[in-house]
Amino acid sequence: MTQVATLQDPFEEVAPPRGRSGGAAWAVWLSRRIGLAVLSLWLVSVLVFLATVALGDPVRAILGRDYNSNPGRVAQLEAQLNADQGIVSRYFSWLGGLLTGDPGTSLANQQPVWGQISANVVNTLVLVFLSAIVMIPLAFGIAMISAHYRRRRPDTVIQTVLLALAGVPEFVIGILLVATFSTTVFHIFPAVTIATPTGHPWDTPKGMVLPVLTLVIAVTPYVSRIVRATLLEVLDSDYVELARLKGIPEPVVMRKHALLNAIVPAIQVIGLQLAWLAGGVVLVETLFAYPGVGRQLVDSVRNHDVPMVQALAMIIAAFYIVVNLVADILSILMTPRARTAISG
Amino acid sequence: MNQPRNSHVGFSRRQLLKYSGLGAAAVASSSFLAACGGDDGGSGGGGATGPQKSGGTLIHGATGGGSKDTLDPHAPVTAADIARVNNLYEPLLFWNNNYELEPALAESVESSADAKTWTIKMRQGVTFHNGQPVTADDAWKSIQRVADPGKPLSGGGQLSTIIDFQSTKVVDDATLELVLLTPYAILDSLLAEYTVGIIPGGEFDPANPIGTGAFAYKSFEPGKTSTFTKYADYWGDAAFVDELQIQDFADDNAKVNALQAGQIQTLDNLPYNLVDTIKSSGGGVLIADAGAWVPFTMRVDTAPFNDVKVRQAMRLIVDRQAMIDQTLSGYGSLGNDLYAPFDVNYASDLPQREQDIDQAKSLLASAGQDGLQVELFTGDGIGSVAVPAANLFAEQAKAAGVEVKVTKKTEFYDDDYLSYPFAQDFWNTRNYIPQAVVGTFPPDLGGTYNETHWDNQQHRDLVNQAATELDEAKRKDLLHQAQQIEYDEGGLIIWGFRQQVDGYGANVQGLEPSKYLPLGNYKFNKVSI
Numbered sequence: 001m002t003q004v005a006t007l008q009d010p011f012e013e014v015a016p017p018r019g020r021s022g023g024a025a026w027a028v029w030l031s032r033r034i035g036l037a038v039l040s041l042w043l044v045s046v047l048v049f050l051a052t053v054a055l056g057d058p059v060r061a062i063l064g065r066d067y068n069s070n071p072g073r074v075a076q077l078e079a080q081l082n083a084d085q086g087i088v089s090r091y092f093s094w095l096g097g098l099l100t101g102d103p104g105t106s107l108a109n110q111q112p113v114w115g116q117i118s119a120n121v122v123n124t125l126v127l128v129f130l131s132a133i134v135m136i137p138l139a140f141g142i143a144m145i146s147a148h149y150r151r152r153r154p155d156t157v158i159q160t161v162l163l164a165l166a167g168v169p170e171f172v173i174g175i176l177l178v179a180t181f182s183t184t185v186f187h188i189f190p191a192v193t194i195a196t197p198t199g200h201p202w203d204t205p206k207g208m209v210l211p212v213l214t215l216v217i218a219v220t221p222y223v224s225r226i227v228r229a230t231l232l233e234v235l236d237s238d239y240v241e242l243a244r245l246k247g248i249p250e251p252v253v254m255r256k257h258a259l260l261n262a263i264v265p266a267i268q269v270i271g272l273q274l275a276w277l278a279g280g281v282v283l284v285e286t287l288f289a290y291p292g293v294g295r296q297l298v299d300s301v302r303n304h305d306v307p308m309v310q311a312l313a314m315i316i317a318a319f320y321i322v323v324n325l326v327a328d329i330l331s332i333l334m335t336p337r338a339r340t341a342i343s344g
Numbered sequence: 345m346n347q348p349r350n351s352h353v354g355f356s357r358r359q360l361l362k363y364s365g366l367g368a369a370a371v372a373s374s375s376f377l378a379a380c381g382g383d384d385g386g387s388g389g390g391g392a393t394g395p396q397k398s399g400g401t402l403i404h405g406a407t408g409g410g411s412k413d414t415l416d417p418h419a420p421v422t423a424a425d426i427a428r429v430n431n432l433y434e435p436l437l438f439w440n441n442n443y444e445l446e447p448a449l450a451e452s453v454e455s456s457a458d459a460k461t462w463t464i465k466m467r468q469g470v471t472f473h474n475g476q477p478v479t480a481d482d483a484w485k486s487i488q489r490v491a492d493p494g495k496p497l498s499g500g501g502q503l504s505t506i507i508d509f510q511s512t513k514v515v516d517d518a519t520l521e522l523v524l525l526t527p528y529a530i531l532d533s534l535l536a537e538y539t540v541g542i543i544p545g546g547e548f549d550p551a552n553p554i555g556t557g558a559f560a561y562k563s564f565e566p567g568k569t570s571t572f573t574k575y576a577d578y579w580g581d582a583a584f585v586d587e588l589q590i591q592d593f594a595d596d597n598a599k600v601n602a603l604q605a606g607q608i609q610t611l612d613n614l615p616y617n618l619v620d621t622i623k624s625s626g627g628g629v630l631i632a633d634a635g636a637w638v639p640f641t642m643r644v645d646t647a648p649f650n651d652v653k654v655r656q657a658m659r660l661i662v663d664r665q666a667m668i669d670q671t672l673s674g675y676g677s678l679g680n681d682l683y684a685p686f687d688v689n690y691a692s693d694l695p696q697r698e699q700d701i702d703q704a705k706s707l708l709a710s711a712g713q714d715g716l717q718v719e720l721f722t723g724d725g726i727g728s729v730a731v732p733a734a735n736l737f738a739e740q741a742k743a744a745g746v747e748v749k750v751t752k753k754t755e756f757y758d759d760d761y762l763s764y765p766f767a768q769d770f771w772n773t774r775n776y777i778p779q780a781v782v783g784t785f786p787p788d789l790g791g792t793y794n795e796t797h798w799d800n801q802q803h804r805d806l807v808n809q810a811a812t813e814l815d816e817a818k819r820k821d822l823l824h825q826a827q828q829i830e831y832d833e834g835g836l837i838i839w840g841f842r843q844q845v846d847g848y849g850a851n852v853q854g855l856e857p858s859k860y861l862p863l864g865n866y867k868f869n870k871v872s873i
Contacts, residue, residue, distance in 0.1 A: 072495055108412040183604035191605035192598045194591055195569050286595040291568050299410040
């Protein structure tokens with residue numbers, strides 16, 4: 001979770017186009033960004049495909065020690081994988097399927113891939129969304145309190161706690177929460193998600209509490225620390241000093257002058273954290289038996305279910321790219337300097 | 345040849361155990377926490393007393409499961425599938441908790457004097473979940489689906505090679521006359537496997553699976569959950585609970601947490617290190633003798649193991665109790681280099697082989713193999729027990745001056761499988777004859793997984809003769825001779841059999857240990873909450 005270091009500058013390559021109306025300039029800028037996103041996604045598709053091909057013979061892996069004794073099954077699986085075709089034509093038929101919304105058929109159970117992963121994609125998005133709406137206000141609140149008491153005792157305590165939490169792996173937090181709230185100490189919340197047969201995990205709202213809380217605790221320290229650092233920088237700036245000299249009360253200075261300017265870096269870090277949550281929380285999903293994409297990806301890798309792995313990897317990559325695109329657009333919109341640079 | 349079926353079972357269980365390694369730290373810390381807060385725990389035995397109550401929903405936590413899950417009665421893959429199949433469908437006979445045959449959908453299965461024609465009498469008054477009566481025709485069509493010679497399903501490998509599909513006939517609604525190509529005295533044991541369930545017309549409809557079991561299908565989502573309702577017209581003991589839900593768990597820790605939090609009532613394949621966690625929170629632990637084994641396999645046609653003295657020495661090197669204590673946490677029973685411990689014809693009178701380093705050394709010396717060096721192939725694909733057992737064996741062999749180099753392969757079951765001079769493998773329990781065929785006969789005679797390249801005409805004749813012998817005393821004698829040969833000269837080192845450990849909540853009643861399948865053969869109709 002050190003993506004903070006790789007934050008890209010949303011302002012680069014924002015050369016002011018000349019002689020166009022603001023709307024047209026925006027359209028050009030946006031289409032260029034979307035074009036880049038599509039290009040990235042295409043590169044990811046090549047990488048995903050090559051990586052899954054390089055894993056070795058999936059048929060052998062699936063059949064294990066039955067490989068030599070069951071030639072019928074070998075032939076069937078090889079036919080399904082188009083193993084006789086060249087790698088290039090296999091790639092394009094797969095890509096064509098993806099683009100037309102048909103990512104293929106699972107090797108493990110012969111069901112269409114999309115039918116199996118769509119529910120899990122929604123489950124993961126809900127989990128990420130709920131975590132986000134709890135995490136964002138919480139992170140900002142903590143950061144503001146911390147900045148307010150800068151380098152005094154409350155700030156030191158908060159920063160120490162945040163650093164400690166940031167250092168604990170998320171599944172350990174999850175285990176502690178489960179032991180505390182559902183198995184060993186109290187019995188308040190369910191320990192795992194037991195999906196109702198026809199419904200969704202959130203049909204049991206209590207069951208969502210611990211997974212969401214785990215993710216919130218895992219992500220909040222990073223966002224909060226970034227926001228605090230930016231806030232401190234802003235609070236030291238000349239224009240905040242000027243506002244104070246003009247007699248504006250400190251809470252208003254914090255809210256109107258400092259916070260709004262600290263939002264942009266926060267958007268970037270939140271975007272990256274949310275993208276990480278969507279694909280990287282396998283251990284949390286496993287711990288709570290939450291039916292999300294991370295766990296499904298692990299299951300598919302274990303089954304050597306190549307079409308499922310490819311589809312899930314593409315969805316996670318697409319989520320990363322979309323979230324970052326949205327974060328960039330929001331950053332631009334929130335930054336007058338960049339906004340005017342585009343619309344000329 | 346119902347081997348592929350069983351190998352899948354073993355695989356899935358092991359993969360789960362293996363997968364739990366991902367959360368090994370998680371498991372460890374959770375046990376630690378439980379130990380700290382354990383003083384609020386109950387008696388530790390678990391299980392309510394008094395008469396069993398009706399009603400409620402039983403939620404079973406199945407180990408593993410995933411997108412591979414299926415409801416196909418004849419091709420279950422994961423542990424969750426096996427739990428489902430055993431409640432939805434039923435074969436003609438059952439293996440009971442003591443691994444003995446009992447009538448189920450058939451009232452009787454009787455052989456002619458030459459063991460070639462078998463008469464199956466159907467139980468009367470049994471209905472499918474859709475209300476239709478079960479007939480001999482349904483049974484025959486189901487068997488044909490399992491044993492299709494073109495593509496036999498899990499339970500049908502051996503059946504497909506011995507059934508005479510032309511001559512077999514349905515006599516009337518209640519009678520099936522099964523004709524075999526060759527005499528086979530233990531056909532009834534093949535018909536008792538849970539992979540030979542009877543379905544209407546032998547047709548499996550994934551959208552609406554129908555069987556005769558104590559629970560009828562309601563819903564199914566692969567890798568997630570499935571639900572079943574009590575079948576009120578069940579011919580046997582109707583279920584206590586109104587509904588059964590089977591929930592997949594990819595992670596052992598999640599499974600155990602769910603039991604502790606009261607979200608599930610039963611779970612199978614409890615990891616040994618979590619037994620105390622369950623006990624301390626008031627739950628119960630069901631321990632059953634089971635027959636799963638992970639042997640060392642020595643190729644009898646390759647140096648140095650082509651010398652019988654070397655094989656005998658290697659068998660004397662193993663400290664069997666230490667193997668069980670260290671790789672199975674003590675949950676195992678001693679092996680005597682013989683398989684099929686539950687077979688009535690198991691040669692239990694042969695003396696238990698024990699570690700004897702001096703004897704091993706002198707055998708090696710007389711074989712001219714002092715300071716023997718061998719390479720032992722292993723891999724995680726065999727199961728979680730295999731690699732620790734291999735390392736322990738290497739340690740034990742040092743005492744006899746044998747240097748064992750353990751080579752852990754990432755893909756154990758590759759082209760080299762069945763060619764390794766010295767390796768391991770995994771098996772689940774079955775009776776002696778089918779195991780001997782699949783594991784010790786040459787490949788063209790049915791030995792699909794003959795790791796040791798054992799090729800002994802005398803042994804083979806004894807097994808084949810026993811397979812056609814209807815006189816039980818004579819069969820016992822023949823099989824005893826066959827086992828004596830393997831005991832003296834065989835290439836397998838069978839050091840122990842794993843016990844089955846399952847968990848259940850404090851309010852659960854009616855579970856009994858079984859030698860055949862976890863949780864009392866998954867017969868949830870006997871369980872009340």
